[in-house]
Structure formats: C-alpha cells, structure tokens
Amino acid sequence: MKTTHDNESWKSLEEYETPKTRAFENALDISIAIIEKMKAKGLSQKELAEKMKITPAALSQMLNTQPNMTLLTLAKFELALDLDFFKHIRTEKTNTGVDMKEDRSLKDSSQPSVRLGHLGKLQKALTGQAS
Numbered sequence: 701m702k703t704t705h706d707n708e709s710w711k712s713l714e715e716y717e718t719p720k721t722r723a724f725e726n727a728l729d730i731s732i733a734i735i736e737k738m739k740a741k742g743l744s745q746k747e748l749a750e751k752m753k754i755t756p757a758a759l760s761q762m763l764n765t766q767p768n769m770t771l772l773t774l775a776k777f778e779l780a781l782d783l784d785f786f787k788h789i790r791t792e793k794t795n796t797g798v799d800m801k802e803d804r805s806l807k808d809s810s811q812p813s814v815r816l817g818h819l820g821k822l823q824k825a826l827t828g829q830a831s
Contacts, residue, residue, distance in 0.1 A: 723768060727768070727769065730769065730774070730777075730785065731763045731764070733783065733785075734763060734777055734781065734783070735763065737781040737782075737783055738781065741781065741782075743781075745759055745760060745763075748780055748781070751780040752776045752777070752780045753776075754776075
C-alpha cells in the first residue's frame, strides 16, 4: 500500500465536477439567495407560496430538492421577491453594443412585439451588429 501521495495520485476537485454537481451547487446557491431574500422581506414560506401562486409544499420541494429549476420558476421567484438572478448577464450594453435593457420596462412579454424586439436584439448580438 502506497503511503505517500504524489501530485499525480490526487485529483483536484475540478476534475470531479460534472454538469450534475455544478447544477446541484447552483441550485443550492439559488435556494440560499431565495431564503435570504425571504428573511430580509419578512416573508414566511406560506406567504411566498401565495405570491407565487403555488402551494407551500411545492415551494418547499423547490427549495429543498430542485437542482433543475426552469426559467419560468426562477422568474416566479424573481417577481415575488424582487430578485434578479441574471443581472450580471443583462448589462446596459453588451460588448457588441446592443442595448439589451432597452424595452425591459414593458410588462407583458407575451406580446409578440416585445418578444420580436428581444429576438431582434439577440440576432444582432449573435451577428455582432451594433444597434
């Protein structure tokens, strides 16, 4: 049995990271952010569930066992708690010069004109065209 450890015999933690472990870690970070915001706003889980129009049991399951939340679920948390999980992605201007926040003040993103506006911005960003 080898009692000494050389650098090659030890794998770094990064070598053990997989998409599943990364997703689990991200889910924990999201749950912690949600719980901290709930406490800061003085909301109980029941009150947050009511704001999100879900049952307290569904909320508990999301916070405790959900390493694969949908973007819709994250949006519900954002609206209920005044959070922005993607703030670091949405800057005033991307490095392509496309203003990604221009029409974010529009409330009903289900309207085709709003969706098409965002799609046009995405296309410009992908092709490197400035607005």
